[in-house]
Amino acid sequence: MTAGKEIAEKTNTVDLTIDEIRGAIIEDRTTATALATEFYDRIRKEDSEIGAFLTLCEERALKQAGLIDQMAAEGQPLPQLAGVPVAIKDVMVTRGVRTTAGSKILDNFIPPYDCTAVARLEAAGAVILGKLNCDEFAMGSSTENSAYHAVHNPRDKSRVPGGSSGGSAAAVAAEMAVATLGSDTGGSIRQPASFCGVVGLKPTYGRVSRYGLIAFASSLDHIGPFAKTVKEVALVLRTIAGRDPMDATSAEVPVPDYVAELEKPVKSSGEALKIGVAKEYFGSGLDPEVRAAVEAAIQKLAELGCEVVPVSLPHTEYAIPAYYIVATAEASSNLARYDGVRYGFRAKAGNLSEMYRQTRDRGFGTEVKRRIMLGTYALSAGYYDAYYLKAQKVRTLLTRDFDEAFKKVDVIAAPTCPTPAFRLGEKVNDPLAMYLADIYTVTANLAGIPGISVPCGENHEKLPIGLQLFARHFDEATLLRVAHAYEQARSPLVVRH
Amino acid sequence: MKVTDKDVAYVADLANLELTEEERAHMLRDLNSILEYIERLSELETGKVAPMAQVSDRYGVDESRQGSDRFAYAIREDVKDGLRKSLPHDEALKNAPDTDGIFFEVPKVIER
Numbered sequence: 001m002t003a004g005k006e007i008a009e010k011t012n013t014v015d016l017t018i019d020e021i022r023g024a025i026i027e028d029r030t031t032a033t034a035l036a037t038e039f040y041d042r043i044r045k046e047d048s049e050i051g052a053f054l055t056l057c058e059e060r061a062l063k064q065a066g067l068i069d070q071m072a073a074e075g076q077p078l079p080q081l082a083g084v085p086v087a088i089k090d091v092m093v094t095r096g097v098r099t100t101a102g103s104k105i106l107d108n109f110i111p112p113y114d115c116t117a118v119a120r121l122e123a124a125g126a127v128i129l130g131k132l133n134c135d136e137f138a139m140g141s142s143t144e145n146s147a148y149h150a151v152h153n154p155r156d157k158s159r160v161p162g163g164s165s166g167g168s169a170a171a172v173a174a175e176m177a178v179a180t181l182g183s184d185t186g187g188s189i190r191q192p193a194s195f196c197g198v199v200g201l202k203p204t205y206g207r208v209s210r211y212g213l214i215a216f217a218s219s220l221d222h223i224g225p226f227a228k229t230v231k232e233v234a235l236v237l238r239t240i241a242g243r244d245p246m247d248a249t250s251a252e253v254p255v256p257d258y259v260a261e262l263e264k265p266v267k268s269s270g271e272a273l274k275i276g277v278a279k280e281y282f283g284s285g286l287d288p289e290v291r292a293a294v295e296a297a298i299q300k301l302a303e304l305g306c307e308v309v310p311v312s313l314p315h316t317e318y319a320i321p322a323y324y325i326v327a328t329a330e331a332s333s334n335l336a337r338y339d340g341v342r343y344g345f346r347a348k349a350g351n352l353s354e355m356y357r358q359t360r361d362r363g364f365g366t367e368v369k370r371r372i373m374l375g376t377y378a379l380s381a382g383y384y385d386a387y388y389l390k391a392q393k394v395r396t397l398l399t400r401d402f403d404e405a406f407k408k409v410d411v412i413a414a415p416t417c418p419t420p421a422f423r424l425g426e427k428v429n430d431p432l433a434m435y436l437a438d439i440y441t442v443t444a445n446l447a448g449i450p451g452i453s454v455p456c457g458e459n460h461e462k463l464p465i466g467l468q469l470f471a472r473h474f475d476e477a478t479l480l481r482v483a484h485a486y487e488q489a490r491s492p493l494v495v496r497h
Numbered sequence: 498m499k500v501t502d503k504d505v506a507y508v509a510d511l512a513n514l515e516l517t518e519e520e521r522a523h524m525l526r527d528l529n530s531i532l533e534y535i536e537r538l539s540e541l542e543t544g545k546v547a548p549m550a551q552v553s554d555r556y557g558v559d560e561s562r563q564g565s566d567r568f569a570y571a572i573r574e575d576v577k578d579g580l581r582k583s584l585p586h587d588e589a590l591k592n593a594p595d596t597d598g599i600f601f602e603v604p605k606v607i608e609r
Contacts, residue, residue, distance in 0.1 A: 112588045205552040219551050249553045321535040332512060339513070341601050343592035352606045353513075361515035366523075369514055373524055374531060376512040377504070390538050392548035397541065399549060431527055432534055448552030473552075 018178055018232040019259075022082045022125070025072050032065035032072075032083030036127050039085040043129070043176045050174055051151045052167040054090050056130035057097045061085075064127045081239060082125030087177040089168045090131040091138050092118055092223065093212045097128075101214045102136040102146040102164075105338050105345045105363030115212025116247065117181055117223045117240040124239045129177055132167030136365045137335065138183050138216045140164050141191060141437040144428050145367045152424070155197055155464060159421040162192030162437075165226070169196035172226045179227040179236050183213055185220045186323055187416075187441025190453040193226055194416035194466025197455045199483070200226045201233045204474045205448030206251035208237075209244030217330035218249075220323075220445040230454060230484040234258035237476060253474050261477040262484040267305030273482060275301050276311035276409030281440055287419045293457035293465040294415045300489055301413065301482065311405040311412065315397045316443060320435060322398065323442040325378050325391035332375030338363060370431060399447040406472045411482045414440055416453040416466035440468060450476050454483045456490065500528045 016024055016035075024030045040058060047053050068082045093099045093111035100106045114122075122128060135145035143151040143166025151166040153159040154174035161170040165182030169192035172180055182189040184202035193200025201224045208223045215221060225236035241255045266273045277298060282291060302308045340346035340359030347358035364372070378387035405412060418439060427434045444451040449470050456467035467486065471479035505525050509516045516524065559567050583589075586599075595602040 109592055112584055112591065249551070251553070315541070318538055318541060321538050324531065325535060325538075336513075340594060341603055342589075344594070346594035349604055352603050355604050356513045357515040360513055364514075366520075369516070369520070370524065370527055372512050372514065373505070373508055374528060377500070377508045377528065377532075380508060380511060386539075387535070389548055390543060392550055393543035393546040394538055394541060396546050396549040397543070399552075432530055435531075 016178070017229060018081065018084050018227065018235050021084050021178070022078050022080065025068065025083045026078060028072075032068035032127060033062060035083055035085055036061050036065040036129065039129055039176065046174050046176055049152060049157060050154055050170050050176075051149045052132055052171040052174065052176060053087070053130045054100060054102070054133050054148055054167070055098045057094070057128060060097060061127050061129050064122060068125055068127070079123070079125035080235070081121065084126045085129050085178050086121055086126045087129045087132050087168070087171050087180045088115075088118055089134050089165050089180070089182045091134060091183050091214045091216075092181060093214065094118055094128070094131065097131065099131060099214070100148070101138070102134045102148065103363065103365070103368070104147045105359070106343070107345060109343055111212075113212065115223075116209040116244045118212065120240045121181070121236070126239075132165070132171055132180060134167055134182075135164035135188075136368050137214065137331070138164040138185055138188055139331070139367050139371055141187070141434050142422070142424075142427065143167065143192075144424065145365060147365050150424060153196055153421050155462070156421065159423055159463070160195065162195035162417075162421060164188040164192075165200075166192050168226050169193050169198055169200065172196070172198045172228060179225055179232055181223060181236075181240075182226055183216075184222045184224055184441075184445065185216050186327060186445050187438040189222075189224045189226065190416050190441050190451055190466070190468060191438060193453040194455075194464065194468075195421035197458075197464030198226055198228055199230055199233050199452065199454050199487075200224065201237060201452045201476070201480075202444060202450060203237060203241065203476055204251075204450045206249050206253070207450070207474065207476065208240050209247040209250040211244055211246035211250075215334040217327040218334065219330060220327055222445070230452075230480055230487050231259060231262060233452070234262055234480045234484075237480075251474070256477045258477055258480055262481055264481055265305075266301075266482060266485045272305050272307045273411060273478065274409040275306045275308050275482070276405050276412040277308060278311050278313040278316070278405070278412060278414065280313045280316035281414035285418050285436075285439070286415060287459075289459040290415050290417070290419060290465050293459075294413070294467055297456040297467040297486060297490070298413050301486055304485055304489055306482070309409050311409055313401040313405060313443070315394065315401050318394050319398055319443040319446065320439055322391040322394040323438075323446060324374065324435060325387050326395060326446065328371045328375030329378050329388050329391075330375070332372045332379065335364075335368070335372055367431070395446045398443050402443075402447045402449055402470070410471065410475075410478055412470040414468045414470070416440060416468035420459050420461070420463035420465060444470055449473055450479050452479055452483050454487055456486075499532055500525060
């Protein structure tokens with residue numbers, strides 16, 4: 001079977017994958033402009049019921065598509081992601097395109113520069129369709145904290161898409177973009193990927209530049225891709241990864257060809273990859289159908305030749321409490337910049353101090369204020385040692401857990417979330433219950449290791465379930481290889497509508 | 498209840514938040530419920546554990562050296578030419594709620 005024949009059989013260009021689009025344009029079966037127009041039509045038709053987009057940037061998209069088509073017409077070599085319709089979570093700044101972070105405090109903010117990850121996608125030929133809805137400042141697990149509107153899960157519109165990158169996951173699931181970028185501070189890529197039945201990757205801390213990512217918690221924030229398949233996610237990662245002088249924490253670590261690495265076998269000449277399974281990720285609170293699906297996925301990896309090894313991550317139960325101190329402490333500092341002086345919303349007031357307070361009070365939503373309050377409290381005199389310093393020490397213990405486990409195994413397998421997507425409104429009045437939706441994802445942010453969520457089945461209500469895999473720092477190649485091998489072996493899941 | 502009304506008022510003040518009466522009541526309830534959950538961190542003995550502020554502390558640091566030499570990997574040559582240009586004045590002011598074209602303008606700072 002040739003790739004060309006496969007594409008020729010596809011009547012609907014919406015079905016083209018990232019790696020097929022460039023070829024389709026070169027062979028003149030479609031144009032970047034036609035693709036962009038088709039996706040905008042789809043967005044106009046579908047998104048009124050989903051709510052994934054906050055802003056469309058048609059002018060920028062069609063200009064880029066025109067450039068690609070001109071290059072193709074002139075027979076110039078096309079860049080890797082030429083004509084690929086993508087969309088960006090609205091926490092990444094885009095020059096000349098409104099960027100809100102899902103907040104009213106940035107309702108009218110037009111950034112003067114591009115986020116590095118966005119610029120790298122565009123330089124690789126991708127066409128940016130628009131900006132995606134999310135929880136305000138990426139704080140939430142359901143996208144219900146968006147100051148604009150909620151996002152409905154394309155797989156069941158009465159349910160949340162997860163969060164905070166709910167718009168990014170929903171846009172891919174509803175085929176309103178081929179790939180999207182999200183951000184993950186405590187699970188905000190992997191959890192919505194799981195809820196919407198798509199693939200979502202949080203790379204290693206330092207793998208992708210954070211320049212131009214509106215900061216929530218700087219030591220935990222990551223940018224990463226969503227797509228329908230592991231291969232497509234690998235392609236996007238290859239494009240956006242690597243050292244950026246504009247982010248001092250972006251690492252000077254070579255970027256492998258993730259796509260080529262996918263094809264390596266998980267077992268060769270007796271050497272099998274070792275998959276760790278930690279009982280701490282299968283405890284009480286795990287939905288039985290999720291457990292069954294994830295256990296079946298691990299069984300599938302064993303059938304592929306991987307060696308399944310029990311490991312222990314004994315401090316896991318302390319991850320959420322440590323996370324909510326570290327994340328909110330950093331957030332309270334990062335969000336101090338929103339004062340109504342240089343950009344964004346300003347409330348009218350008689351003096352400067354009143355202006356600050358009223359701007360922030362009216363500009364921020366409830367969850368953002370709650371986290372600023374918690375973080376400020378944890379950092380305040382008398383509580384710093386008991387909360388912030390304590391949480392930082394526990395962060396060391398959680399990271400050591402992974403260090404020890406990765407002496408024995410190459411990849412760790414776990415559920416992405418304890419349950420499938422919950423209903424809109426179900427957890428909105430109980431912040432703690434909402435925080436616990438991230439129980440299996442936050443530790444990877446504290447430790448900085450890469451994690452991916454891959455669809456691994458459905459429950460009896462046809463709600464998607466995600467398999468989560470972790471790997472060593474900067475070993476996305478092995479992570480993606482195992483995810484890809486599983487995806488190829490898995491029985492086909494219904495993802496088309 | 499660990500956090501009191503007074504704490505909420507004090508922390509809101511530190512964070513430059515106004516908070517309505519209703520918001521203060523909710524905040525009091527939520528902070529106490531979250532902090533009660535967070536309290537379980539005290540079960541762990543961490544007397545000899547080093548705090549971890551950053552993942553990137555773990556890479557490239559040369560533990561055999563002292564002081565800032567440990568971070569030699571992050572040192573670069575001074576840039577003399579080709580410094581990144583600052584944002585042009587008009588672009589920097591473009592998003593400002595209030596400006597006179599030269600400065601950001603704010604309400605009166607000192608009452609006379």
